[in-house]
Amino acid sequence: MPGKDFPKTWFDTGYIKMGETPEELAKKIGVPPKNLSATIERFNQFAWDGYDQDFKRGVSAYDRYYGDPTLNNPNLYRLEKAPYYAIPSYPGDIGTKGGLVTDQFARVMHENGQPIQGLYATGNCAASVMGETYPGPGATIGPAMVFGYIDANDMAALGATLKEA
Structure with missing residues (x-):
């Protein structure tokens, strides 16, 4: 070195x-x-x-x-x-080109195309909103914040609906 x-x-x-x-x-x-x-x-x-x-x-x-x-x-x-x-190298759980497929509410999608109720993903555990591109370091932070906000609102709405039922 x-x-x-x-x-x-x-x-x-x-x-x-x-x-x-x-x-x-x-x-x-x-x-x-x-x-x-x-x-x-x-x-x-x-x-x-x-x-x-x-x-x-x-x-x-x-x-x-x-x-x-x-x-x-x-x-x-x-x-x-x-x-x-x-040096040893091991696969990890962070990355930007893979992850769970989500919809516009950050709900995880089942392979049949339907959202899995109550399961959300954002950030590095969700598939990138940028597809196979990566504009640079920190590029996942903005989408994680936006979809975190969106999914929190969706969860709150779902919780209110379930309380009424």
């Missing part, structure tokens, strides 16, 4: 693994050394060619804006200099 070392405790606890070669690192993280070497070679070729065939990094205007314009691909740089590091 240029200019700053990782905290020693990250190595002591095993959170970060380090190897002087891709093969050494592969052994430490429990993957076949040939596979990691091949993956790095493929990645390096994408960086050199300027086109990421696997994940399309560097293709969108958003990626290019935050990337390094001096590189063939503004988001990829070749992995050629030791040491090599690895």
Whole structure:
């Protein structure tokens, strides 16, 4: 990491693994050394060619804006200099391109197209109102606030209706 070392405790606890070669690192993280070497070679070729065939990094205007314009691909740089590091990565429950489908009242929709009574979703647990686009960091905050307000009003109206019944 240029200019700053990782905290020693990250190595002591095993959170970060380090190897002087891709093969050494592969052994430490429990993957076949040939596979990691091949993956790095493929990645390096994408960086050199300027086109990421696997994940399309560097293709969108958003990626290019935050990337390094001096590189063939503004988001990829070749992995050629030791040491090599690895940290665990786990799927999480936050994101902007997935989630439950809702209607205009933030009610979760059943696969049959009907709202599920009493179930609402907004923010990162709901499908994005922007579809497959993402204008930038914080883009989910506004819709979460608006739909939070809308669904709270819908819940209150539903509660009043149920009290009357």
